[in-house]
Amino acid sequence: MDVTLIIIKAILEKSLRKWQFKCNNKKVSAPILDFDFYNDFIAHKITIAPGDTLQVKLRIIREKDLNLGIMIDKNYEIIKVYKHDSK
Numbered sequence: 594m595d596v597t598l599i600i601i602k603a604i605l606e607k608s609l610r611k612w613q614f615k616c617n618n619k620k621v622s623a624p625i626l627d628f629d630f631y632n633d634f635i636a637h638k639i640t641i642a643p644g645d646t647l648q649v650k651l652r653i654i655r656e657k658d659l660n661l662g663i664m665i666d667k668n669y670e671i672i673k674v675y676k677h678d679s680k
Contacts, residue, residue, distance in 0.1 A: 595675070596651050603641045607631045612671075614647075623651070623669035630674040639677050648676040 598614035611622040
């Protein structure tokens with residue numbers, strides 16, 4: 594799913610630790626798996642600040658809640674970062 598995320602908390606090292614974002618007034622925590630993005634970030638081609646936005650391809654991992662009988666969003670992963678916008 595392609596979405597725009599507002600950065601709340603960034604992880605300043607290449608890792609699978611989760612960044613924090615706001616997406617449609619919902620808090621989302623997800624690792625960024627796009628290592629091209631991290632290479633540009635580490636090379637200072639991209640500078641990040643809280644409130645900046647990322648346009649991304651977001652993978653939502655869902656599981657069925659057996660008690661409720663509905664699918665629940667369990668985890669998120671950013672597969673690709675298309676664009677960074679600073680505010």
